[in-house]
Amino acid sequence: MRVYSARRRPRRGAERSGRAAFAAVAAALLIAGTGPVTAYGADETGSGRHDLAGEESHELMESLDAFNEPRLSPGGRIAPGAYADAWAHITHMPVASGSWNEVTTSPYNEDALHYRDRSASNSGGGAGHSAGRIAALATDPTHRGVVYAGAAGGGVFRSTDDGATWAPIADRLPALSVGALAVAPDGSLWLATGEATTASDNYLGSGVYRLADPVTGTFSESDKVGGTELDSASIHTVTFDPAAGYVFAASSHGVFRRPLAAGQSTAWTKVLAPCAGVGVDGVSCGVDSHYADIANDIAVRPGSDGTALLANVAWRSGADYNGFYYSDDAGTTWKRANPTGAINPAEIGNASFAYAADGSKLYVSMESPRLLTRASGAGVYSVLAGVYVSRSGDAGGSFKQIATSSSLSTTGSAMKVSEIGTGYQPGSQSWYDQVIAVDPSDPDHVYLGLEEMFESRDGGATWKAIGRYWDFGMPCFSYDPAVNTCDGDVMHSDQHALAFSQWKGGTPEVFVGNDGGAYARPTAQTTTGWRNLNASGTLRNLQYYSVRAGRMTDGSGDAVWGGLQDNGVSLLAPRGATYQGRQLNPDGEMVSPFGGDGGDQLVNPDNGCQTVGEYVDLALQITDNCGYTASDDGSEDVITDIAPGDPGARFIAPFSADETDPNGLWVAGGQYVWGNTKTWQSTSGADWTKLYDLGAGHSASAIASRNHVTWAAWCGPCYTVTESFGRGIATDLGGSWHQVTLPGDFPNRYISGLAIDLSDASGQTVYAVVNGFSRHWNEGPGAGYGHIWRTTDGGTTWADVSGDAAASDSFPDAPANAALVTGDGTLLVATDLGVFTSTSAGHWARLGTNLPTSPAVYLSPSPDGTEVYVATHGRGIWRTRMP
Numbered sequence: 001m002r003v004y005s006a007r008r009r010p011r012r013g014a015e016r017s018g019r020a021a022f023a024a025v026a027a028a029l030l031i032a033g034t035g036p037v038t039a040y041g042a043d044e045t046g047s048g049r050h051d052l053a054g055e056e057s058h059e060l061m062e063s064l065d066a067f068n069e070p071r072l073s074p075g076g077r078i079a080p081g082a083y084a085d086a087w088a089h090i091t092h093m094p095v096a097s098g099s100w101n102e103v104t105t106s107p108y109n110e111d112a113l114h115y116r117d118r119s120a121s122n123s124g125g126g127a128g129h130s131a132g133r134i135a136a137l138a139t140d141p142t143h144r145g146v147v148y149a150g151a152a153g154g155g156v157f158r159s160t161d162d163g164a165t166w167a168p169i170a171d172r173l174p175a176l177s178v179g180a181l182a183v184a185p186d187g188s189l190w191l192a193t194g195e196a197t198t199a200s201d202n203y204l205g206s207g208v209y210r211l212a213d214p215v216t217g218t219f220s221e222s223d224k225v226g227g228t229e230l231d232s233a234s235i236h237t238v239t240f241d242p243a244a245g246y247v248f249a250a251s252s253h254g255v256f257r258r259p260l261a262a263g264q265s266t267a268w269t270k271v272l273a274p275c276a277g278v279g280v281d282g283v284s285c286g287v288d289s290h291y292a293d294i295a296n297d298i299a300v301r302p303g304s305d306g307t308a309l310l311a312n313v314a315w316r317s318g319a320d321y322n323g324f325y326y327s328d329d330a331g332t333t334w335k336r337a338n339p340t341g342a343i344n345p346a347e348i349g350n351a352s353f354a355y356a357a358d359g360s361k362l363y364v365s366m367e368s369p370r371l372l373t374r375a376s377g378a379g380v381y382s383v384l385a386g387v388y389v390s391r392s393g394d395a396g397g398s399f400k401q402i403a404t405s406s407s408l409s410t411t412g413s414a415m416k417v418s419e420i421g422t423g424y425q426p427g428s429q430s431w432y433d434q435v436i437a438v439d440p441s442d443p444d445h446v447y448l449g450l451e452e453m454f455e456s457r458d459g460g461a462t463w464k465a466i467g468r469y470w471d472f473g474m475p476c477f478s479y480d481p482a483v484n485t486c487d488g489d490v491m492h493s494d495q496h497a498l499a500f501s502q503w504k505g506g507t508p509e510v511f512v513g514n515d516g517g518a519y520a521r522p523t524a525q526t527t528t529g530w531r532n533l534n535a536s537g538t539l540r541n542l543q544y545y546s547v548r549a550g551r552m553t554d555g556s557g558d559a560v561w562g563g564l565q566d567n568g569v570s571l572l573a574p575r576g577a578t579y580q581g582r583q584l585n586p587d588g589e590m591v592s593p594f595g596g597d598g599g600d601q602l603v604n605p606d607n608g609c610q611t612v613g614e615y616v617d618l619a620l621q622i623t624d625n626c627g628y629t630a631s632d633d634g635s636e637d638v639i640t641d642i643a644p645g646d647p648g649a650r651f652i653a654p655f656s657a658d659e660t661d662p663n664g665l666w667v668a669g670g671q672y673v674w675g676n677t678k679t680w681q682s683t684s685g686a687d688w689t690k691l692y693d694l695g696a697g698h699s700a701s702a703i704a705s706r707n708h709v710t711w712a713a714w715c716g717p718c719y720t721v722t723e724s725f726g727r728g729i730a731t732d733l734g735g736s737w738h739q740v741t742l743p744g745d746f747p748n749r750y751i752s753g754l755a756i757d758l759s760d761a762s763g764q765t766v767y768a769v770v771n772g773f774s775r776h777w778n779e780g781p782g783a784g785y786g787h788i789w790r791t792t793d794g795g796t797t798w799a800d801v802s803g804d805a806a807a808s809d810s811f812p813d814a815p816a817n818a819a820l821v822t823g824d825g826t827l828l829v830a831t832d833l834g835v836f837t838s839t840s841a842g843h844w845a846r847l848g849t850n851l852p853t854s855p856a857v858y859l860s861p862s863p864d865g866t867e868v869y870v871a872t873h874g875r876g877i878w879r880t881r882m883p
Contacts, residue, residue, distance in 0.1 A: 071750075078777050080233075086813050090846060094808070101879055107589045109592070110123065115628065117623075122595035127491075133152035134150065136181040137498065150497075152541070152543065153543055154542075155168055155171055176875070183214070191210075194233050197433070211223055227268075251295055253273065255272035274321040274325070279334040287315055293321070296313070324336070350434065351365065361390065361443050365434055365436040433449065439510070452495070489530070492514050497514075498512060543567075543874050544562045548560075572590045593627025600654060610680055611623060618653040621640065622640050640684075644685050648696075673712045694716075694730060698716035702754045747783060753830075773813060785800070785805075789801065
């Protein structure tokens, strides 16, 4: 959920920095009849582009685009087999010595005392212990206490003690992005890769895997089911039809089917794709191929002997093919439903289905493309079309509307207008966070997940909010525990997954997965509160954008900082560390001094409590005491806003310190390249100076500086996957800024990283790291080949140093994200499939073999230079010895 801070400025981010005054601030900023009013200016935050009211869905899309589009541009679609081919190459590469050690193994407490800056923190809001986004959940019906959690970018975790502790079981697969989990009738666990909540065509998928003994086993590549037909797809649902003998997958390429008894290599068959004319005739598409045939859900109607199926095929922003499709012959042929009653067939968007266990009722939650396209206009604060029930269980209805955004906001939600203001009502992100399920033992007991969790025990006649995303703004809230009367019905925002336990002799429970991890409670519970399944710190699937470290001045070790998707900025100080006489980590936990999304990070190597953290869009904030607040009442300002005020920064914008003069020059990039010579003495955005204009519509994608020679890579337009995508490099080498002329064969893909060679004091030797897949897989014009390019003459000429693609020691054809040059000239590059190293141009080795294949997105050296840290977008922070 993206909500903003009340006391200083709006903050976009899932951990919603804010306070009790939010509603009053929102009301003051929203002027009736004028449309959305910008709640802050560029001089305060570095943006001014985002409106307090009505921008919710579009802002979340921007954050997801920031991760997806570097990997998809310029074409927007990756051919099947790209990841499989890259992984096959990696498995035959030489291996450099070294073993990775996991750093972020402590519980992450986003409500920690003494980290309650009144403008930047969310501590006190009730989120508690958090992990990363959980996209799928499943329970084992025959083994009591066994639960499986599928992380957005971190693979699969198994718990054998009802969620108290967890262990990863899929770390060696070529893709750790999870779309769906399901336990088959024979007890096997099916894993569908490619998370479906973030994009129409998520490149991360490498197909479907079946683990025969999930209670004790671990996934391997040999568990793959089918061929390449579901590679490079996202998969939202896997469901079984044992009566008919099939398994179905709802994917970004349509609905696929496969016989349950088929051999492992038997291919999946596409059975429903309206735009392609598969399974149904006479349906127009209405959108280009990138947004065609997106299947969001599929359900088998209980009691139909496996013949009746219902699928939602729809593009969230609207398309002619959007609709409900049903089959009466186990998926061989399909018809488009014409739902009657409260559902408008012309308004069908992304929808989720839930049948009662006996098939007697069909519940539907649905997003509205019409509202989504108007979401930035006045008066549109939710894109939820509604929640509906067909009391006959038929796909055609008649449907009755049983919940709206407005009605849900009055059920104890923190999103009631009087609590939060008019901008953010339930369902504002229902194209992203939407799930519905029915208690297997009660057809009238329904759970609905949007930004928050809701429950109905009477078939939707009444609802109750049972999982608020915070307590700020609620009448019950106070920082003083003696006065605070808020209940325990708080969990992290953005719900994605629901599962029920049905263990013989056990207490039936409901499990919830969201952007902050996993939670559970008995289905019979009518009192408040949840079991937070993240508290042990063993569900370790945090999605980092960055990592930096600095040594503590008390000699206790290094403080490790990192910016996170949807979970603020984490600080892991050594246990027992003190600063200015205050104990920073008495409980052995990570804390969150900064709320909201956390972007790039800068830390003083000689003082781990001095840091600059990016919120988003180059909104920079500085602290010199680790963000520690002496009081616990949220009244202190220990974090200062120093955003330069760039009008065109990317969602995660680059900034850095000069490598040879880190206390004398900082550089940052948006539309402009910025310089700051006050560094740790900075007190406001006025301390930044414009050095160079990259051009309107251009935005820095990477930046590096050494010996006061600065290089900046840019993209533009950045948020697009079309022929209009562009990129370039600029530098001040020679004393004046200029654009570097790139050769014709330099790939037209995102330049994600720049590294200046330490051995060249002139700054003329630079490596450029190119994201995405090569032209072999990328359909975009000018995608080109190669991932690592080098210039030794200041950009006059460039050479591809990726190596001969046919050689086993060439760089893999996988998205490359960041580079680091060591003191002896060794080059390290982080990719979506691991970290690779080179000491000779064109010759590469894999650095260690035990790093999970979650995308490695950021590299930074330890303060003493002996180790390297890597931030992964799904499996936390790791480190190893410098090669």
